[in-house]
Amino acid sequence: MSYDPTGLDPQRTINDLKELRALTGDENGAQRVAFSDMWVTARQFMRDKLADLPIEVEVDEAGNQWATLVGKSDDALLIGGHIDSVPNGGWLDGSLNLLAGVQVMRHLASQGTPPVTIRLVDWADEEGARFGRSLFGSSAVSGHMNPDDLRNLQDKDGIRLQDALERVGVNLDRALDAKKQLQNAKAYLELHIEQGPVLETMNLPLGTVLGTFGVERHSIRFVGQAAHAGSTPMHLRRDALAACAKLELEIREIAKRNGGVCTMGRVETKPGIVTSVVETCDCLLDQRHLDADALAKMLQEAKDASEKFAQQENVSVAWTRLWQIEPILFNEDLRKMTDEAIQETAGASHRLPSGPLHDAAEVARAGVPTVMLFVQSLRGLSHTKLEDTKPEHLVMSVEALDRLAFKTIEWMQKG
Numbered sequence: 001m002s003y004d005p006t007g008l009d010p011q012r013t014i015n016d017l018k019e020l021r022a023l024t025g026d027e028n029g030a031q032r033v034a035f036s037d038m039w040v041t042a043r044q045f046m047r048d049k050l051a052d053l054p055i056e057v058e059v060d061e062a063g064n065q066w067a068t069l070v071g072k073s074d075d076a077l078l079i080g081g082h083i084d085s086v087p088n089g090g091w092l093d094g095s096l097n098l099l100a101g102v103q104v105m106r107h108l109a110s111q112g113t114p115p116v117t118i119r120l121v122d123w124a125d126e127e128g129a130r131f132g133r134s135l136f137g138s139s140a141v142s143g144h145m146n147p148d149d150l151r152n153l154q155d156k157d158g159i160r161l162q163d164a165l166e167r168v169g170v171n172l173d174r175a176l177d178a179k180k181q182l183q184n185a186k187a188y189l190e191l192h193i194e195q196g197p198v199l200e201t202m203n204l205p206l207g208t209v210l211g212t213f214g215v216e217r218h219s220i221r222f223v224g225q226a227a228h229a230g231s232t233p234m235h236l237r238r239d240a241l242a243a244c245a246k247l248e249l250e251i252r253e254i255a256k257r258n259g260g261v262c263t264m265g266r267v268e269t270k271p272g273i274v275t276s277v278v279e280t281c282d283c284l285l286d287q288r289h290l291d292a293d294a295l296a297k298m299l300q301e302a303k304d305a306s307e308k309f310a311q312q313e314n315v316s317v318a319w320t321r322l323w324q325i326e327p328i329l330f331n332e333d334l335r336k337m338t339d340e341a342i343q344e345t346a347g348a349s350h351r352l353p354s355g356p357l358h359d360a361a362e363v364a365r366a367g368v369p370t371v372m373l374f375v376q377s378l379r380g381l382s383h384t385k386l387e388d389t390k391p392e393h394l395v396m397s398v399e400a401l402d403r404l405a406f407k408t409i410e411w412m413q414k415g
């Protein structure tokens with residue numbers, strides 16, 4: 001089908017985003033945490049925006065909300081995003097994907113029955129901000145979620161994930177039944193703010209995403225011996241924090257050597273008083289890379305370094321894997337079409353990996369041809385009320401997604 005931009009209204013997407021910000025945010029930012037009352041309000045907002053279209057809306061067993069524009073074929077083009085946010089989050093993260101998708105569906109519907117079925121999905125709890133488990137809904141659909149691993153997860157108030165799900169009508173033990181939603185899926189598209197500084201540094205509004213980084217996430221415990229801070233000579237101390245501190249500095253070098261990223265996001269010490277040498281030090285390590293071999297090498301180098309530093313400080317060290325996902329490379333045909341759509345919209349495109357995880361990774365793991373496109377983030381900031389993108393770039397992002405959707409439909413029809 002030939003592309004005609006008539007009927008596409010990107011400014012309406014920006015207006016909808018501002019309306020959603022006013023409805024579900026406060027002076028600290030977005031408050032659409034998954035399964036909360038504000039999240040429920042945001043979902044109703046989405047349904048209201050679709051109410052005037054010939055679209056069917058349903059919620060699957062994992063809590064994902066699907067809006068379907070039935071086409072001449074059951075073959076489905078999926079466009080996805082997430083309405084949930086982190087606490088005090090930004091106004092674009094997740095919601096841009098969906099509200100731009102609404103405009104694409106509106107444009108397609110204005111041209112009559114599309115040749116394929118178009119489905120817009122709001123994934124449940126992409127962020128994992130409340131219970132620490134990201135990609136809940138999309139991992140259920142991909143079949144990569146084990147309900148028993150999640151059953152007893154609790155939020156900061158002691159509420160179990162299972163109970164929070166039941167409150168919004170989701171039975172954890174039936175969540176994997178949502179896999180049937182991908183039965184006719186032939187392609188998946190996702191627009192997202194970059195959440196990083198690369199495009200802004202290059203003075204480019206849009207970019208094609210190569211894929212998502214693989215992740216190794218571990219808890220590391222160093223154990224030494226508590227001793228009086230005043231009476232224990234320095235050379236006789238078994239200081240668990242000293243070994244951890246050395247590792248924190250070394251993971252930076254490991255990342256630089258291998259072209260990845262490593263982050264020690266939390267360190268906790270016991271007994272945690274100023275008058276005692278640290279006996280136990282627990283830290284969390286996150287490592288990411290687009291290449292599986294390089295990611296494995298970073299992990300082994302970090303483990304080797306921890307053993308060396310533990311020996312130097314006369315302490316022990318133990319590792320526990322918290323989570324792992326392999327690198328996901330997106331479909332090359334779709335990446336080429338994304339480049340084309342961006343070039344037609346903005347004049348130039350750039351290919352870059354995604355450091356943050358996205359629902360697109362789970363869809364790709366399920367075998368559905370997938371691609372993402374990024375729009376520039378000002379100052380590279382996200383997960384904060386300071387998150388922002390230039391209005392003209394938002395307009396371009398909606399148009400590029402729309403062009404990509406039309407190209408993808410043609411690609412699907414060629415089989």
